Amino acid sequence: MELLKFKDVRLEKEGKYILQRVNFSINRGEIYAIVGKNGAGKSTIAYTLMGIPSYRDIDGKIIFEGKEINNLDITQRANLGITLLWQEPVRYEGIKVKEYLKLSLKKEDEEKFKEALELVGLNYRSYIDRYVDNSLSGGERKRIELAAIYLLNPKLVILDEPDSGIDIEAINYIFNMLNIFKQKGTTVLLITHSLEVLKRADRGTLICCGVSYIEGDINRLTEYFGTKCPYCEVDYSKILAKEEILNLKKGD
Amino acid sequence: MAKIYANDIFEKILSTLEDEKDAFLNRDIAHLIINKNKVISSNLVYGIRVEVEEIDNGANVLLEIEDNVKMEMPIFVCFAMIHQKGLQEVRTNVKLGNNSHVSLISICNFVDGNEILHDSYTDIELGENSSYRYFERHYHPNVSSEITIKAKTLAKVGYNAYYKNEFEITKGLIGSVDLESEAIVEDYGVVELGMYMYGRENDKIKVKEKGLLKGNYSRGFLYSKIAVKDQAEADIYSDLIATGKYAKGHVDCTEIVKDQGRARAIPIIEVRDPTSHITHEAALGSVDSKELQTLMAKGLTEDEATDIIIQGILRRK
Numbered sequence: 001m002e003l004l005k006f007k008d009v010r011l012e013k014e015g016k017y018i019l020q021r022v023n024f025s026i027n028r029g030e031i032y033a034i035v036g037k038n039g040a041g042k043s044t045i046a047y048t049l050m051g052i053p054s055y056r057d058i059d060g061k062i063i064f065e066g067k068e069i070n071n072l073d074i075t076q077r078a079n080l081g082i083t084l085l086w087q088e089p090v091r092y093e094g095i096k097v098k099e100y101l102k103l104s105l106k107k108e109d110e111e112k113f114k115e116a117l118e119l120v121g122l123n124y125r126s127y128i129d130r131y132v133d134n135s136l137s138g139g140e141r142k143r144i145e146l147a148a149i150y151l152l153n154p155k156l157v158i159l160d161e162p163d164s165g166i167d168i169e170a171i172n173y174i175f176n177m178l179n180i181f182k183q184k185g186t187t188v189l190l191i192t193h194s195l196e197v198l199k200r201a202d203r204g205t206l207i208c209c210g211v212s213y214i215e216g217d218i219n220r221l222t223e224y225f226g227t228k229c230p231y232c233e234v235d236y237s238k239i240l241a242k243e244e245i246l247n248l249k250k251g252d
Numbered sequence: 253m254a255k256i257y258a259n260d261i262f263e264k265i266l267s268t269l270e271d272e273k274d275a276f277l278n279r280d281i282a283h284l285i286i287n288k289n290k291v292i293s294s295n296l297v298y299g300i301r302v303e304v305e306e307i308d309n310g311a312n313v314l315l316e317i318e319d320n321v322k323m324e325m326p327i328f329v330c331f332a333m334i335h336q337k338g339l340q341e342v343r344t345n346v347k348l349g350n351n352s353h354v355s356l357i358s359i360c361n362f363v364d365g366n367e368i369l370h371d372s373y374t375d376i377e378l379g380e381n382s383s384y385r386y387f388e389r390h391y392h393p394n395v396s397s398e399i400t401i402k403a404k405t406l407a408k409v410g411y412n413a414y415y416k417n418e419f420e421i422t423k424g425l426i427g428s429v430d431l432e433s434e435a436i437v438e439d440y441g442v443v444e445l446g447m448y449m450y451g452r453e454n455d456k457i458k459v460k461e462k463g464l465l466k467g468n469y470s471r472g473f474l475y476s477k478i479a480v481k482d483q484a485e486a487d488i489y490s491d492l493i494a495t496g497k498y499a500k501g502h503v504d505c506t507e508i509v510k511d512q513g514r515a516r517a518i519p520i521i522e523v524r525d526p527t528s529h530i531t532h533e534a535a536l537g538s539v540d541s542k543e544l545q546t547l548m549a550k551g552l553t554e555d556e557a558t559d560i561i562i563q564g565i566l567r568r569k
């Protein structure tokens with residue numbers, strides 16, 4: 001059953017199309033990946049779907065549960081059950097973790113807060129009275145955001161590079177959360193440029209230069225991951241090779 | 253043991269308080285509640301002397317603390333206007349002895365108010381080596397009403413004494429507020445003056461904080477966190493002047509402006525002796541859009557999200 005559909009979505013910014021033509025559709029309960037290199041347009045897809053004000057003026061259609069949602073604002077989309085984990089979640093001065101989680105659940109429930117924090121590997125007693133501000137590391141902040149989203153219990157969650165800024169040990173909590181979303185029937189739009197993360201998805205689409213150009217299951221995407229994008233002639237295998245060389249150099 | 257006289261007004265006041273409710277019910281914590289011009293409830297503890305003279309439209313209050321008194325718990329005071337309107341005039345004299353340490357939490361409860369003018373004048377004298385921490389929190393109605401607050405405080409901070417005065421109106425609509433808070437600081441004395449205010453709709457805020465670092469080695473810190481949205485306006489004057497030698501000070505203003513709100517920060521710093529040093533920092537900005545969007549993506553409206561973010565920024569830590 002289809003939950004979300006992007007139909008010929010285009011977005012122009014400063015005289016150029018940063019989304020040229022995006023088409024994909026997601027079924028209820030699946031983990032659907034948007035895969036592509038930096039600058040491909042992945043976060044832009046997340047923002048257009050969430051309805052962020054400067055990304056509202058699109059051509060094409062975004063259809064959620066059979067209805068076009070182009071004209072809805074963020075709050076209205078959130079109330080339909082869509083939410084977003086930003087690539088880099090913002091910090092809030094003077095708001096405690098407890099209060100922050102309460103915004104998701106709409107009530108105070110120690111047991112639930114505890115459950116959510118422990119799912120992302122954060123100790124309840126050590127974190128519940130801390131502030132969601134600059135005193136948290138990037139990884140801690142992101143895990144708190146995931147806990148908040150867990151409590152929000154959305155129908156569709158957009159995870160924009162959930163592994164970025166997270167250290168190796170904590171990454172399993174992120175993957176674990178993906179499993180939990182799956183069990184609960186929460187649909188996930190998983191944005192990534194990592195093969196390791198892509199493996200956790202059911203299906204997905206490759207995106208480059210604002211074009212979604214191959215849709216399919218994970219094996220198919222993996223197969224094409226290292227190949228040339230037909231739209232901008234970018235040679236993925238070269239980019240990957242370059243990154244590997246850089247990594248080797250760092251390793252010396 | 254005296255019993256608390258639980259009449260309607262006392263109940264009503266308690267029912268509208270948030271963090272302070274328990275304190276007014278605790279027999280070990282000193283308190284005084286005045287509704288318009290009548291003492292509704294009081295509880296005194298050893299070492300402090302309180303005299304209240306009820307006048308036509310308010311009260312004269314004398315608070316005296318002897319030498320060498322160290323109070324572990326704060327004293328709670330509440331000025332309310334339950335079922336009242338018009339003027340409430342409060343004159344307060346605080347005298348703190350040498351080596352004494354006190355903190356006072358003052359609640360102004362005007363939750364069901366309309367056509368209220370709260371006019372207060374406070375004179376404070378701090379003895380040598382003493383410390384006095386004062387925090388005033390206002391509870392105002394959430395609907396637009398005619399409330400005017402005029403408050404003036406003058407403190408004389410003695411040798412090596414510490415004086416802190418903080419003022420907060422973030423709950424409910426302010427109405428119109430005109431505050432002046434001044435301190436004159438002797439050798440080795442310290443002053444901290446802080447303001448936390450959130451103006452909405454047609455609220456008008458005018459604040460003057462002034463620290464005169466007269467004494468050698470005296471120190472001063474003036475800070476204000478003010479947010480305005482809708483058509484609210486704020487003018488914040490912060491003056492920190494050092495005439496003594498080796499004085500140190502800092503002025504810090506944070507202002508958040510949203511919608512048609514208007515805020516001005518006018519800091520004046522001045523040193524009269526080259527051994528003294530005063531710095532100043534001001535930040536004027538709006539509510540961060542990504543902070544708003546993140547909360548809206550959890551189903552909050554823009555207005556709800558704005559309030560939560562601003563209340564966080566204005567939170568006293």
Ligand SMILES: Nc1ncnc2c1ncn2[C@@H]1O[C@H](COP(=O)(O)OP(=O)(O)O)[C@@H](O)[C@H]1O
Binds near residue numbers: 014036037042043044
């Ligand atoms: N507001 C904007 N104005 C102009 N260009 C933008 C804007 N947002 C993104 N872009 C451009 O669009 C492209 C895609 O960006 P983005 O969606 O953030 O990529 P990704 O998330 O895949 O790394 C980039 O070239 C970026 O510079």
Ligand SMILES: [Mg+2]
Binds near residue numbers: 043044087160
């Ligand atoms: Mg991105």
